Amino acid sequence: xxxxxxxxxxxxxxxxxxxxxxxxxxxxxxxxxxxxxxxxxxxxxxxxxxxxxxxxxxxxxxxxxxxxxxxxxxxxxxxxxxxxxxxxxxxxxxxxxxxxxxxxxxxxxxxxxx
Amino acid sequence: xxxxxxxxxxxxxxxxxxxxxxxxxxxxxxxxxxxxxxxxxxxxxxxxxxxxxxxxxxxxxxxxxxxxxxxxxxxxxxxxxxxxxxxxxxxxxxxxxxxxxxxxxxxxxxxxxx
Numbered sequence: 001x002x003x004x005x006x007x008x009x010x011x012x013x014x015x016x017x018x019x020x021x022x023x024x025x026x027x028x029x030x031x032x033x034x035x036x037x038x039x040x041x042x043x044x045x046x047x048x049x050x051x052x053x054x055x056x057x058x059x060x061x062x063x064x065x066x067x068x069x070x071x072x073x074x075x076x077x078x079x080x081x082x083x084x085x086x087x088x089x090x091x092x093x094x095x096x097x098x099x100x101x102x103x104x105x106x107x108x109x110x111x112x113x114x
Numbered sequence: 115x116x117x118x119x120x121x122x123x124x125x126x127x128x129x130x131x132x133x134x135x136x137x138x139x140x141x142x143x144x145x146x147x148x149x150x151x152x153x154x155x156x157x158x159x160x161x162x163x164x165x166x167x168x169x170x171x172x173x174x175x176x177x178x179x180x181x182x183x184x185x186x187x188x189x190x191x192x193x194x195x196x197x198x199x200x201x202x203x204x205x206x207x208x209x210x211x212x213x214x215x216x217x218x219x220x221x222x223x224x225x226x227x228x
Contacts, residue, residue, distance in 0.1 A: 004157075031214070040123070042204060042220040043158075050214060058215060090157055098208065099165055102148060103216065105157035 002026055004106035006091050012112045013081045021076040021109050023091030030096040032074040033058075033103065034066060036087040043090065049074055050096075081113045116141040116207045120219035127195055128227050135190040135222045137179075137205030147188040148206040148216070149179055158204060164188060175199070200226045 007022040023032065030051050035043040035058075045058030049068040063085060065077045074093075078085060088110050092103040121136045139145060146165050150158040162173025169181040179190045188205060205219040 033216070035218075040220055042118075042120075043206075043218040045215055045217075048214065056214070059217075092158075098146060102160050102163055103158075105150075105159070107157050108155075 004091055004093055004104050006089075006106040006109050008109060009107070010110045012114065013078075014114050015082060017081050018077070018079050019081065019111075020078075021089055021091075021111075023074040023076070023093075023106060025072055025074075025091075025093040025104070027093060027095075027104065028071070029093035029104075030071070031094045032068065033092040033094075034064070034074065034076045035090045035092065036060065036085075037090060037108075038087050046076065046089075081111075083113045085111065086113045087111060116143075116145060116209060116217045118205050118207050118217055118219035120205055120222050122222050123220065124223045124225070126225045126227055129197055130194050132193050133191065133195050133199075133224065135203050135205075135224065137188045137190065137219060139186050139188065139205075139207045141186075141207060141209065144210040145207045146210055147179075147181060148208070149173065149177070149188070149190050150204045150206060150218075151175075152202040152204065152221075154201075161190070161203070195224075195226050197226050197228060200224060 004025045033048045034046040047066040049055045052071045091106040094103045117140045119138045127133045148163045149161040164181045172178045208216045
């Protein structure tokens with residue numbers, strides 16, 4: 001049981017390049033989340049998904065797209081990276097019933113956009 | 115929407131001394147409340163959560179928190195800290211009725227001084 005895994009762990013991009021971050025969970029969780037963490041800002045929700053094939057915007061969705069084609073995977077895409085997207089990105093998942101469990105977080109992906 | 119305010123960005127405390135990390139929230143609906151800990155270069159781990167029932171919640175590693183609805187607070191406490199408690203602590207809130215999204219505070223960096 002690996003929990004929540006994120007690929008890659010670290011990436012450097014040039015402005016304008018694109019990339020996809022992969023989040024995978026093996027706990028059969030319905031809900032999945034993408035957050036970004038910046039100094040002094042805490043965690044801010046980018047997009048989330050309440051089930052396979054469904055996605056929704058969070059607090060800071062601009063410049064990002066997501067897809068949830070399989071229940072266990074949640075992809076975060078940057079079509080044209082900007083320096084403002086330099087951040088640490090965390091994925092999380094949880095079951096539908098929040099009374100039973102809370103979110104489980106991945107180890108993070110550090111992204112540097114030059 | 116909900117919001118969380120963590121009043122102290124940094125808290126230094128001597129080893130074996132007590133500590134309190136403050137968290138206030140704002141919401142027009144009933145909420146669930148959480149405290150997470152983040153060790154350097156890691157994802158977030160759940161410390162404790164308030165869902166319902168007793169307002170005093172006990173978590174892992176000797177931490178506890180008290181939900182105060184009238185003060186809209188959920189302060190985290192530990193009677194005697196260890197060096198290993200040095201970490202970043204985040205308070206989070208989620209609406210009970212539509213708990214799809216979590217809102218995080220900006221974090222409190224706890225440094226335990228030997």
